[in-house]
Amino acid sequence: NRHIVLHSRPHGAPDASTFALRDGAVPAPAAGQLLLRTVYLSLDPYMRGRISDAPSYAAPVELGAVMVGATVSRVEASRHPDYAPGDLVLGYSGWQDYALSDGEGLSKLAADMAQPSAALGVLGMTGFTAYMGLLDIGQPQAGDTVVVAAASGAVGSIVGQIAKLKGCRVVGIAGGADKCSHVVDELGFDACIDHRGADLPGRLAAACPDGIDVYFENVGGAVFDAVLPLLKVGARVPVCGLVAHYNDTALPAGPDRTGLLTRALLTKRIKMQGFIIFDYYDQRYGEFVAQMNIWLKAGQIRFREDVVDGLEHAPQAFTGLLAGKNFGKLVVRLADR
Numbered sequence: 001n002r003h004i005v006l007h008s009r010p011h012g013a014p015d016a017s018t019f020a021l022r023d024g025a026v027p028a029p030a031a032g033q034l035l036l037r038t039v040y041l042s043l044d045p046y047m048r049g050r051i052s053d054a055p056s057y058a059a060p061v062e063l064g065a066v067m068v069g070a071t072v073s074r075v076e077a078s079r080h081p082d083y084a085p086g087d088l089v090l091g092y093s094g095w096q097d098y099a100l101s102d103g104e105g106l107s108k109l110a111a112d113m114a115q116p117s118a119a120l121g122v123l124g125m126t127g128f129t130a131y132m133g134l135l136d137i138g139q140p141q142a143g144d145t146v147v148v149a150a151a152s153g154a155v156g157s158i159v160g161q162i163a164k165l166k167g168c169r170v171v172g173i174a175g176g177a178d179k180c181s182h183v184v185d186e187l188g189f190d191a192c193i194d195h196r197g198a199d200l201p202g203r204l205a206a207a208c209p210d211g212i213d214v215y216f217e218n219v220g221g222a223v224f225d226a227v228l229p230l231l232k233v234g235a236r237v238p239v240c241g242l243v244a245h246y247n248d249t250a251l252p253a254g255p256d257r258t259g260l261l262t263r264a265l266l267t268k269r270i271k272m273q274g275f276i277i278f279d280y281y282d283q284r285y286g287e288f289v290a291q292m293n294i295w296l297k298a299g300q301i302r303f304r305e306d307v308v309d310g311l312e313h314a315p316q317a318f319t320g321l322l323a324g325k326n327f328g329k330l331v332v333r334l335a336d337r
């Protein structure tokens with residue numbers, strides 16, 4: 001049973017010493033347990049928080065422990081009355097080939113699900129994050145200008161498409177020409193700005209001549225700096241993530257700009273609200289899945305996955321995720337379904 005453990009806590013970006021691949025015997029299920037074979041492992045930016053011991057909303061992974069992560073698995077053996085070998089389940093097995101489960105926290109996926117990895121992305125945590133952050137906090141109205149950071153990514157790509165369905169004008173921000181053309185040509189955003197090019201503030205202002213009503217924050221850093229002066233009176237800013245800062249080891253150099261931000265919040269009556277998607281699962285997950293299935297079947301939402309083959313490549317793929325190397329929802333394929 002190959003598994004990847006947290007070997008050392010990184011200072012800055014994770015590197016070759018952060019994770020270690022280990023092997024061991026495949027465990028046997030006891031009465032009431034299942035043996036799960038991981039088929040897909042989700043890699044997500046929040047994992048950077050888990051490998052740090054700084055205080056956060058969830059406990060850190062201990063040194064030497066298997067890395068956490070959401071998974072789609074096949075039931076390999078079952079001594080649990082509700083599951084049979086061959087069932088596909090969504091769970092939280094982490095970065096390993098096999099895991100035991102007592103059924104707690106598992107949900108069954110349809111046996112005929114065309115693309116089971118979607119349960120980790122557009123139909124799972126990242127799609128749900130896009131849906132709740134945009135609709136609950138962003139409150140988009142038809143005709144609004146909505147700007148979406150990390151627009152080709154798992155969350156951002158869905159935010160922008162839902163905003164289009166709500167009648168908004170949608171401008172994405174992404175890294176590089178390929179991602180930007182995908183966002184406009186395949187996902188139907190009105191425009192997309194490459195944040196790696198020169199004069200991001202000038203190009204974003206030109207793409208948003210009437211200002212910004214909703215800014216979906218995934219990134220922070222220079223992208224937020226370009227957005228702030230364009231926010232309109234009454235703008236809404238769902239703060240979903242700050243991926244540009246996850247590897248930071250200190251506050252950025254330069255003058256303290258807290259006053260600039262709070263003055264904009266005050267004078268423009270801007271609502272800026274952070275959220276953690278776990279808070280919404282009890283109340284709204286069912287509604288989201290039903291709605292997203294309708295949109296997907298109607299071809300109104302498209303999604304792209306970045307599939308990496310082999311558990312041993314998970315550390316490098318994860319490090320790349322924090323540097324914009326992924327193109328779409330990043331998942332690792334460990335086995336055939």
Ligand code: NDP
Pocket residue numbers: 044045046125126129150151152153154155156173174175176179195218219221223239240241242243244245275276277278321322323324325326327328329330
């Ligand atoms: P993505 O698929 O969007 O991948 C991350 C992307 O972030 C990269 O591809 C890169 O895109 C972009 N990025 C990385 N560094 C920078 C930088 N310095 N400046 C600008 N862009 C950068 O990941 P997800 O969709 O899974 O996550 C997006 C955000 O949502 C993250 O911040 C994540 O933490 C957050 N999140 C929050 C949740 C919550 O409950 N609040 C739940 C799920 C996700 P590019 O090449 O375009 O720059």
